[in-house]
Amino acid sequence: MGEAEVSRLRGWVRRHRGPADALTYLLIALAAGALGLTVSGAIVPSMFAAASPWWALIPALAAVALVLVRDRWPIPALIAAAIVMAVDVFVFGGLVPLIVAVDVLYVATRETERRRPILVGTVSVVAVMSIAAGWITGDARAAFLVALQLGALGGLGYWYGTAVAQSRELIALHRRQAEDARREGARQRDAAVQGERDAMARELHDVVAGHVAAMAIRSEAALSMPPDPDADRAALRAVRDSSRQAHDTLRTMIAVLRDGGTQIAAPAGVASIDDLAEAARRSGLEVSLENDLDADLSTPVDQAVARIVQESLANCVRHAPGAEVRIRLVEEAGEVSVRVDSRGASAPPARLVGNGWGLELLRERAKALGGRLDAGPRADGWRVEARIPAAVPG
Known part of the structure; x- marks a missing residue:
């Protein structure tokens, strides 16, 4: 055989x-x-x-x-x-x-x-x-x-x-x-990918969306007013500044996507709030700032405060052009208090539809640090108020 x-x-x-x-x-x-x-x-x-x-x-x-x-x-x-x-x-x-x-x-x-x-x-x-x-x-x-x-x-x-x-x-x-x-590894990889996506979404919303909204609002305001060379050029300068900032941010994020070893630079903290207020003034808001915070805040709290102020100002630009905005930053009883009040919009809001992501992201950010954030109408306007423990580890 x-x-x-x-x-x-x-x-x-x-x-x-x-x-x-x-x-x-x-x-x-x-x-x-x-x-x-x-x-x-x-x-x-x-x-x-x-x-x-x-x-x-x-x-x-x-x-x-x-x-x-x-x-x-x-x-x-x-x-x-x-x-x-x-x-x-x-x-x-x-x-x-x-x-x-x-x-x-x-x-x-x-x-x-x-x-x-x-x-x-x-x-x-x-x-x-x-x-x-x-x-x-x-x-x-x-x-x-x-x-x-x-x-x-x-x-x-x-x-x-x-x-x-x-x-x-x-x-x-x-x-x-x-x-x-194998399933746990896949779950962890998916969670890591989702975490990166969430971080990218927050960065896009916090930075790029605000600049793009400012461009749309200033250009629409200029188009709705009678021709005025000085006002038109001021609007163009504001649009140019916002577009440059959005462009720089997008370039940085694209570089991060192309190079996996690079991390997105940490967003500026309380030190940038003066610049945020000035940018909001250029967008037509009347901003007053009371900043009594120390310079030695932990990094998470420092960045969270800046993001809350930034998103609040961006919402004012979108929904209450020309409003009076008062920003108050203090530390009380071991907590950092952030309050942004707006009232008296001098122009109709631009035709931009919000989805509520910004405030939801801010609530999540405050909750992650052991704090809370409330936002809603008041008798004479709108208030965003957050309280975050000052002793959050950096």
Whole structure:
């Protein structure tokens, strides 16, 4: 037989394990019958002296049939195999039913999660058959030999099935752990990506959106007024300044996207509020600033204060052009207080639709630092007020 034929035969055996094993046991039964081989004749000789080896084919064929269903119904097959094996041992003394019983015991142990009942059943069968052998023969040695033979074979089948089952369970556990680790890694990567997206969205909203809104508002205000060269040029200068700042910010962010090792520069803090107020004045607001904060604020608080003031001024530019805006920054009782009041818009608001993201982002920023932010209308205008612990670690 060539190598190709051997390979095909092995493939067929792997695909048809049950029929292949049944055929093997059938050949063993025929060979045992032809050679007169028995296993019980030496154990209980008084019962099998006149038995013909060919009679052993009867339980052997029953055992072979059980091999065909052992994988589908392992527990029923095991019970039937034990019965066939017991009948064979005490009546025929054949070889195949005993081998098949051990085989089915292995398969049942391997395929069943609850293996303790199988162990108890195996021990019970061995004990009953040993006692029966001693009682029938009247010889304690027969009971001992039956217990030794069946106990050794049954123990081997149970041990091997348990070992294979535990190996499979361990492999399955490792696979689940690997899959859990893969999912956790994917979740962490997604969270990191989402965090970067959120940071980019905040940066775009905090900086770029404010400049773009200022450009739209100043240009729309200029178009709605009668021609005035001085006013028009002032509006153009404001639009130019906002566009330059937006352009510089976009270039920085694009550089960050292209170079993963670069971080977005930390936004300016309280020191930039004077510049923010001046930019708001150029956009048409009447801004007054009261800043009593120390210069040694922690970085998160410093940046949060600046962002709150920046977003509040941007909202005033969008929704209350020409309004009077009062900014008050103080530290009281271990908290930094930020209050921005606006009233008396002198021009209709520009046709810009907000989505509320700005205030929501500010609330999240204040909450992350252990503070709170409230925003809403007052009798004479609008107020944004935030209180943040001053001792937040930097």
